[in-house]
Amino acid sequence: MRILLVEDNADLADAIVRRMRRDGHAVDWQSDGIAAASVLRYQAFDLIVLDIGLPRLNGLGLLAGLRERGDATPVLMLTARDGIEDRVKALDAGADDYLSKPFDFREFEARCRALLRRHHGRAADAVQIGGLVFDAGAHRVTLDGEAIDLPNREFRLLEILIGRLGQAVGKDEIGNGLFGFDDEAGPNAIELYVGRLRKRLAAAPLRIVTVRGVGYLLEAADAGGNADG
Known part of the structure; x- marks a missing residue:
């Protein structure tokens, strides 16, 4: 599946990209919100993995624009913020799921699979x-x-x-x-x-x-x- 990762931490992004490509996914990486928003206007993805704390345009702003255009691509939000307010804001803005950093890659992969399953109408893997x-x-x-x-x-x-x-x-x-x-x-x-x-x-x-x-x-x-x- 085609995945867009929007994450400004290069080390974390590299680890995610390598892990997902190892599993055969096509993964594109953008490190700031403005660049990601530009890509999303002409390229469709099966899943977006989106950090909240991004330069130029934060993840919540990017997500709000995506949903305003009627784009229903599943979004998994990533953030170092662990407060309930941030989780609520992300979900209210249209995120499909939420994962706090640091995280176990097994959970990350399971959440990605669940969102892709749901998006394609499958109840199980x-x-x-x-x-x-x-x-x-x-x-x-x-x-x-x-x-x-x-x-x-x-x-x-x-x-x-x-x-x-x-x-x-x-x-x-x-x-x-x-x-x-x-x-x-x-x-x-x-x-x-x-x-x-x-x-x-x-x-x-x-x-x-x-x-x-x-x-x-x-x-x-x-x-x-x-x-x-």
């Missing part, structure tokens, strides 16, 4: 389709109880497609979910990862259908329709 189980929390895919080894990008690609099971997903949307601004992604990168994922799911009760001029669609292998590519 695990999704089962026939004998295949996709577990975002455990970062694990199994088929009839046997693990399928998926590298991070293929895992996140499957997550995007499962989240829209039975619906065509555009290449731009897939690219936005897989690649950040700093990632080197050639024009054929999406086709490459789709091809790899198809091979790894060859025995699974799923197939990835190419929808000409649009993108890709994931469906149950016994579903109707004509596959192409």
Whole structure:
């Protein structure tokens, strides 16, 4: 998934970025509110991790502008402030969750997963389709109880497609979910990862259908329709 981190502490930001990219997320980092607000006017994200105490424009101001524009992107607020007033202000401004610094990365990751789940309408991390189980929390895919080894990008690609099971997903949307601004992604990168994922799911009760001029669609292998590519 594509995540925007807005945090002015470079050491903390680096730790978060490395941790989330290790799990296969595309992560972009901005260190001040004005720069982040500019990015959010032209780039969509699945989740925003937002510090309150930012230079130029604080997190509450940035969040207020986001919600005034009708942007419902999930927001996890981070702050060193531990008072009830700050928590109330953050939630009233439209934050979906709140985490005080310092925090345990396991809790941070769990809260991010919960917000992404909620945003995509899932009640749990695990999704089962026939004998295949996709577990975002455990970062694990199994088929009839046997693990399928998926590298991070293929895992996140499957997550995007499962989240829209039975619906065509555009290449731009897939690219936005897989690649950040700093990632080197050639024009054929999406086709490459789709091809790899198809091979790894060859025995699974799923197939990835190419929808000409649009993108890709994931469906149950016994579903109707004509596959192409």
